[in-house]
Every structure is written in structure tokens, then in C-alpha cells.
Amino acid sequence: MHLCSVIAVLLIAFAIDAIHSSNLKRLFDLNPDIFRTTPELITSRGFVPEQHLVTTDDGYVLVVFRIINPYVKQVKRPIILWHGLGVSSDSWLFSTEGRINASGIYVENSWLINDCNESVTNSLGFTLASCGWDVWLPNSRSGHYSVGHVKLDPNRDPLYWKFNLNELALYDIPAVVEFVLHTTGHKTVGYVAHSLGTDQMFALQSLIPESGKLFEPFIALAPVAYLGGIWSVARFGVPLEPLLRAFPGPLGVPAPIMQLIAVVICGNEYLNDICLDTLNLIDGADNPNFNRSTVTVEVAHSAVTSSTWLLAHLAQMVTSNRYQMMNHGRVENILRYGQSEPPAYPLGDITSPNIALFRGQNDALADVYDVQHLIDSLKVKLLDNYIVPYEKWEHHDFQVAITQGFYVNRRVLQLLAKFDHAS
Template identity: 30%
Template sequence: MSTLKFFFKVILLVTLAVADSVDDPLQWNSESFDVSLLKDDNPDVYLSTPELIKRHGYPVEIHKVQTDDGYILEMHRIPHGINGKGKTPRPVVFLQHGFICSSSDWVIMGPGKGFAYILADAGYDVWMGNARGNRYSRKHASLDPDKAKFWEFSFDEMGYYDLPAEIDHVLAHTGQQKLFYAGHSMGTTMFYAMASRRPEYNGKIKAMFSLAPVAFMGRLKSPIRLLAPFTTAIKWLTKMIGMNEFLPSTNFMSFVGDELCREQVVTQGICNNILFLLCGYDSNQLNETTVPVIIGHVPAGTSTRAALHFAQEINSRHFRRYDYGIIGNLRNYGSLSPPDYDLNLITAPVYLHYSDNDWMANEQDVLDLYKGLGNVKAMLPVPHLQFNHLDFLWATDVKELLYDKILSLMNGALNAKE
């Protein structure tokens, strides 16, 4: 892309951003921004998860499931690898994304690198969940996502309602009794919430693999911790201004990723350093050609309450349910404070995969989780000192550093007697 063209797009980007901040409803809106006029040569930035999978020649299915409280979730399935079905039935793996993310997390890196592709090619039936409120799960049987009521949820509801509905659908569809579960970041938090509040689901899990486990957050290193003390004020402010959705997915952000974060563009360093600042520095494992694709798919949206719930965890140093305040807690829990999740009730086999340089999931916080879980199998460090929170998904050598180990553990569990 020529220098002149690049600076034209930067000017246009700034102009559109300013226009989007104007209250006049006739002004440009980031949701309806037509990026097709500005696309360059990286289609992965703009494709949906199913489209990404199809582009690489893999089979893909879209499944819809409704939770007990009415949310309609979209799941994505890769039923087998690129070389065919092979033996059937294939063991099932369920993958759950993290905070403000989506099923695209598992396929952004492409075949041979993305965990979903690796699992499918290794003989597994791969299902990817999408939590309520992200770009693929913004529907409800009766609630409108443009209204505040739709967004009254945190990771607690995602664990209590979303995961059971998705797991039940997967097992019913495949005719299997158990599945493997792998989650990243909030995908682990959701699991702990489910398995402690609905312990009957432990029996449906062959093994759970926690990538960058997030439960206790009192030792968080990320600068995000600086906002945590202001949780009460932020909660009041977001309610007053009607900010119920947190960092939704927009075409505008895909454009930002493609134009400002692509390789050999002067602004890419800014994109890289934002990721490092939040999650830990590891420039050696960052594939710069992937950065615009990541920015194009993240953020994928969630509720403001989910963000506030994590902030509460940082402040309290507890792993507990959402804090509604004294009156709300009395109404919802019958106590002044929210109850802790009972980790001892989590009896599914759990493997904790952590890293020393993860600014979101501190080693000591993971150790506290390890001590509390009812059936933890191992606490496994990634053998790379600079491995950060996002490297669990998008590191250049993530297959060799992490995924090969998980595959070995899965294969071992399949060969073990019940």
C-alpha cells in the first residue's frame, strides 16, 4: 500500500471517528461503516469464524442453542480434519473463548497453528462456544439487545446458563457421554462457575484444560488493576449513561486492524504495544502478520457487568459471585456479601496451564486456585519465560510450547480406563 494511500486512510479514519462521537443520529455510525470500500489483501480481518474455517478448506457447521433464561447462542463446529472423517465417533472437544472474544480465537492462526485446526486434524470433533453478548450471540427469545435488560449478566450467568446449554447440545448431537473442555481466560472462569454451582456437570467432563486460568485476581500485574479501585464509580457512571455493552464488535474496528496494525505500517508498533501493555511483553512470539487479524476480531463484545465483575474480583481478592451492593446482595443471596464459589465442588479432572509472564493470570493467583480445586491433576508452566496471556492463543510457537502437551494429555485420557 502506498504511503499516500495509507495517510489518506488515516485521515479518513480520524474523520470518521470524530463523526461517530457526534450525537446527531444522522452522522456516520461505526456499526454500519462499509469497510468493503477500503479492504486490502487480508480477507481474514473481515471474515466470520465459519468463513475463516471454510476459506482454509475445513468443514464447518453452525449450531444454535437457547439457554434456560432465553439467550440464543451460536456455536461453531469443525466435525473433522481436512483429510476426512476417519474413525467415528470422534472424541469431542469443547473450546470456550475468553473476555471480549469469540470462537475466532481458536482459528485466527490458521491451519497447523490454530488450536481448533490442530485438534480436528488430530482426530477430534471440535466445538467452539460463543458466550452471550458477543458478536455471534446477541439474540434472546424476548429481550432486545438495544435495551439494558439484555445486558444484565456477568460470567456468573455465562457459567450457570450458557455452558450447560451448549454442553448438553453437543453431547446430545454427538451421542457421547463426556467431552474434553479447554478454555482460555474467562473461558476458564465460566467453567469454574458452572462446575461449582452446577456440580452435576462435572460428570460430563472427561478432562478440563485451563489456559491462563482466571479465578483469583488479587495479584494482577496488568495496568487494568489501576481502574479496579474505581469500580463503584464506574458502575454508577455506566448505568447513568446507559453503557450496558462493553467493547462491541464493529466493522470500524476491523478497518482499524487492517489499516493501522498491518505489517510494515508505521503505526503497527502501537497495536503491538497495546497488546503487550495489557497482557505482558513477548515480542519474540508475536507474528506481526497476525496482529491486524486479531484486532479485526477482538473485541467481540460482552456486557459492562462482566467487566465490572472482574474488577470486583481484583478488589476483593476472592473468587465469588457478582456484588450487587448490600441491598442487592440481600435480595439475591440473603447475605451482605456475595458468596464465594466453592472450588472443592469442582470434581472434574483439571489441568492448569500457566506462564510466568502472564500479567492477567498471576502465578500465585493460579496457585491459590490449584489449592482449592477438588480434583486438580497438575499445574503446568509453559516452558517459555516470556509467554504472555495472549500467547496461549496466538504465539508463533504455541503448538510446540503448549498444544502438543495438551494433545498428549487428551490422548492419554482416552486410553485410560474410566
């Protein structure tokens, strides 16, 4: 065979391979972040992960990750980032546009973050770590990481699953905060949370007002307390509340199944609108601002297992339009609370002046009227009452929007800087 013929055959082979590769990319998304755990996400950006086990007073073993920036000589105060419902600590780390390394440089385009008040990325966890903050990433009980208990077996003991918002507020948060303060030697922490992570903090500070002194500041992204106005598709699950309460147990989807859905459906050019439309129905439609490159990753890291009791508690608050403790029925309410109806969380008892609210105008889960109801119930002056100046800003834009860095993370850094002197 002549040399020209050999070259021609090789070129055809390369062309066929390229075509096949192109088709595969259109049919599947194999972004490695789909399969990465929190430590792997941290390592992939050049940071160093630490893993800690924290045991709550009621026996649950929580997994808490820490981001170590090897380039920072003097670390700033500890900041706790608490995730929302159905996700884990992963949710603070997988924004594609926030793919930076520990020295503050984008992997893709070598953009140096030399001004942490202006030049920020869309990944809050990595932005804070790059700017020198001591970032801690806890995982709530029963989730993707925190499945342990000192006595109860989640596969055998229904008692393991009998927890609701009260336990997240009165056990999970205090255990993590105490551990972080003891480990770092500081007297206060910053607390930034999304959705349910804010809900549990409002419950804690309303029941134990003096606890507010520990949080400088508490920044609530998509703040949740009252739920009566939600217009998410999730509302259709509210009638299942009696069933959820009657059968305490896990509710979620195993990570391998969510990864498969992400790769085969969400990563398919011809099917990915199914995933996007589903997210829109849950959170509030915002296609122009949604980072489509993160859809597969977000789906892969969602549907994390939680308790049916917690979901029942949230469903009750949707129905009642009250920010109240779980309703166990008249007889058990009397035994638990000393009254036939569950008491409300006394938001008016909160005393902390260091609470900042970040809210959207198109949020299906933290509805504008529910958030205003929360504000009206608080008697303290807010540190910040920030309405994102983009009318379609929805629930998960706080973690996956293409403009998250500009609209949210930059302002978070500015607020944290006010407390940089705190101990």
C-alpha cells in the same frame, strides 16, 4: 515507436506498479483473515462449518459453530473450545502459522501432519480438527455472534445486559454441553478454554460439583479465578466498577471499526508498534515470541461486546482478591444470597480429577500468584499443572505465539489422547 521503446515503457510501468504495490503493503495489511467470520475461516482452510443455535434456560440464544473434517472417516470425541473475554470463536482459528487444510497439510508449505503427538500447528482449532477430534466453538451471550434472546431486545431492554459470571457458568455452559452431548450421542466432552472461559468453568464446578463428571478433561489455558494480582493496564478500569454496575449495557467496539484499526494502524509498518505495545500492556510483553503476522488479525477480532455487569463483577474480584459472586450492595445481596456480603465460589468443593492447568510466567491477567492461589484452593489432585517452560510466556501467547504449537497444542493433544476411550 520502436519495439525497444515499447518494451522500455512497459518495464517502467511495471516497475512503478511494483513500487506502489510494495508501498501499499507497507502501509496496509489486507490479510483476508481480518475480515473473515468463523465459518469463513473454517471454509478457507478446507473444512466444512456447521452453525447451531442453542437457547439457554434464561432465554439467550447462543451461536455454536462446529468444524467438520471431510477427510476423517471416524470422528473422535467432541471437544468444546471456549473463548475468553473480548473475543469470540474466531480466536481459535486465525493463527497464521496454523494455516492448514482439512487433510492436515499446510497451505504454504505442504507439511503433512502425520503424527498428531508431535507435528502440530499453532492453531488449536484446526490442529484438533485435522487430528480427527469433533471440534465445537461456542460463543458466549451478547458477543459478536450470540446476540439473540427469546424475549429481550439488546437495543432496548437493559435487563438483557444484567448478567455476570454466574450466568455464564450456570446457563451458557450447561446449555452448550447438553446440546453437544445430545447431538453426538456421547456422555462426556473435552473442554479446553482460555482465560474467562476457564473462569466460568471453575464457577460451575464449584457450585455444582457433580457437573465435573461431564468434562474429560477440563484444560484451562491461562486459568482465571482470583484476580487480585493482575498487573495489566486493564487494572486502571477497576475504579469504574460502580459506573459499570449502575448502567447495565453493552461495552465493546463494532467489528468494522476494529477491522479499520487493524488495516490502517496495525497493518502500517510505521505505526504497528502502537498495536503491539497496547497488546503488551494488556497481556504481558513478549515481543520475541509474538507472531507479528497475526497482530492485525488479532486486533480485528478483539474488543467484542460484553456486558458492563460482567466487567463490573470482574473488577470487584480484582479489588477484593476473592473469588466471589457479584456484589450488588448490602440490601440486594441479602435478597439474592441471604447474606450482606457476596458468597465465595467454593473451589474446595470441586471433585473432578480431570482438571489440567496451563500457565505462563509472564501473564499480566492470570498472574502467577493468582494462579497459585487457585491451586491452593483446590482440594483435588490436578491432572496436569503445566508451567510453559519459556519465562516470557504471556496471556495471549496461548493463542498467537509462534511457538504455541510446540509448547501448548502438542501437550493438549497428549492429554486428550488419554481420554480417547471415553464415551
